[in-house]
Every structure is written in C-alpha cells, then in structure tokens.
Amino acid sequence: MDELLFLWINSGAQRLAFLNPFMVFLSKYAVLFFMIGAVVYWFTRARADRRMISEALVSALLGFTASWILGQLVYRDRPFVTLDAIQLVSHEANASFPSNHALGAFVIAMTIWQFRRRAGWVWLLLASGIALGRVWTGVHYPGDVLAGALIGILISVLVHRLFTRISLASSLLELGIYWYERMETKIWPRAGYRNR
Numbered sequence: 001m002d003e004l005l006f007l008w009i010n011s012g013a014q015r016l017a018f019l020n021p022f023m024v025f026l027s028k029y030a031v032l033f034f035m036i037g038a039v040v041y042w043f044t045r046a047r048a049d050r051r052m053i054s055e056a057l058v059s060a061l062l063g064f065t066a067s068w069i070l071g072q073l074v075y076r077d078r079p080f081v082t083l084d085a086i087q088l089v090s091h092e093a094n095a096s097f098p099s100n101h102a103l104g105a106f107v108i109a110m111t112i113w114q115f116r117r118r119a120g121w122v123w124l125l126l127a128s129g130i131a132l133g134r135v136w137t138g139v140h141y142p143g144d145v146l147a148g149a150l151i152g153i154l155i156s157v158l159v160h161r162l163f164t165r166i167s168l169a170s171s172l173l174e175l176g177i178y179w180y181e182r183m184e185t186k187i188w189p190r191a192g193y194r195n196r
Contacts, residue, residue: 002143006079009135009142013086019136020088026133027089030126031101034108037123041112045190048115050177051163056111059159063107063152064100070147071095080138087138099140102131102148110156127152 013020038056041049076097080087105127113120131145162169 002141003079003083005142006085006135007083009132010079010086010138012136013088013138023133023136024088026129027101027137027139030130030133031105033126034105034123037112038108047177051173052111052115054173054177055114055159055163056108056156059107059111059152059156060104062159063103063155066151066155067098067100067103067148070098070151076141076144078139079141085138089137089139091139096140097144097147098151099131099134099144099148101134102127102140102145103152105130106149106152107156108152110153111160114156114160 013023038053042053074097075095078091078093078096079085080091081093106124109120109123109127112123127149131149134140134145135142163173164170
C-alpha cells in the first residue's frame with residue numbers, strides 16, 4: 001500500500017509537471033526556513049521565544065538520535081532504487097526510513113505550535129509541504145515521511161511536558177538561558193529586557 005501511494009503521489013511529477021519546481025523547492029530548500037526562523041525567534045531576545053527554541057533544539061537532538069537508531073534497526077531502500085520512480089532530486093541511495101527532513105521540520109513546527117498557536121499552524125503547514133515534496137520528488141515513501149512526522153511531533157510534545165511539568169528540568173533550562181544571556185549582554189548590550 002505504501003508503494004502504491006508513493007507511485008500515485010510521485011506520478012504527479014508527470015501529470016502536474018508545472019508544480020515540479022515548487023515541489024523541488026519544498027523538498028530541498030524549504031527546511032532552511034526552519035533554521036532561519038529558529039535564529040530569528042532566538043534573537044527577538046524574548047524569554048518565551050528562547051525557551052521555545054531551546055525546547056526545539058533538545059527535541060531535534062532526541063529526534064535525530066531516535067531516527068539514527070531506527071535507521072540501524074530497519075533498513076529500507078529509497079523508492080528510486082526499487083521502483084520505477086520519477087526522481088526530481090538527486091540523492092544518495094542510502095536508508096530511506098524514517099525521513100529526517102520530515103522529522104526535523106515537524107519537531108520544530110510542533111514546538112512552535114505549543115508556544116504560538118497561530119504561527120504554529122503556518123509552520124505545520126510548511127512541514128507538511130516538505131513531507132509531500134520528499135515523496136513527490138521520489139526520495140521517500142509516504143511511510144518514511146509519516147514516521148518522521150510522528151516521531152517529531154511525539155518527541156516535541158514529550159519534551160514540552162518535561163520542561164513544563166518537571167520543575168528541575170524547567171529550572172535547568174532557565175539557568176542555561178540565563179548564563180547564555182549574561183555572556184550575550186557583554187557582546188550585545190541592551191537597554192531593557194523583553195519578557196513575554
């Protein structure tokens with residue numbers, strides 16, 4: 001079923017070829033928006049934004065560790081290796097499961113959603129576009145991106161609960177941000193501290 005769904009989505013590259021440049025962009029480059037967004041949120045210098053990005057980084061670290069472990073346990077060829085796929089993005093013929101692009105996008109998007117609902121929906125929509133793009137361009141099966149998305153969402157929720165419900169974890173996070181800001185103000189002084 002995963003193969004049939006892949007072939008149907010991937011065939012869109014032939015049926016709706018005018019969408020291919022957009023899908024290639026989503027598949028290859030849209031993940032950069034998450035990196036840029038993380039930097040922008042961090043340098044708003046608002047405490048809530050810094051907590052959000054700190055949680056996203058912890059979640060991403062745990063997510064990619066889980067992905068690496070899964071990749072060692074379950075090896076799956078890329079669809080362009082085993083199927084007659086339309087491949088729009090060049091890629092090494094390495095493990096396909098789970099999708100790190102989907103995982104990284106969803107782990108950040110879900111973290112943002114837990115802090116900022118409106119903005120979070122936009123980031124989740126972009127993450128979904130990245131997941132679709134990875135299948136459309138022939139480098140992942142739908143199951144790969146679904147697994148990456150679910151891992152990202154689950155870990156993001158668990159990390160957020162850890163930092164909001166366990167006082168020690170919250171205190172350590174605040175302490176880390178505090179010491180970072182002490183060093184930062186020596187390089188980049190500020191008149192007042194935004195706290196929201």
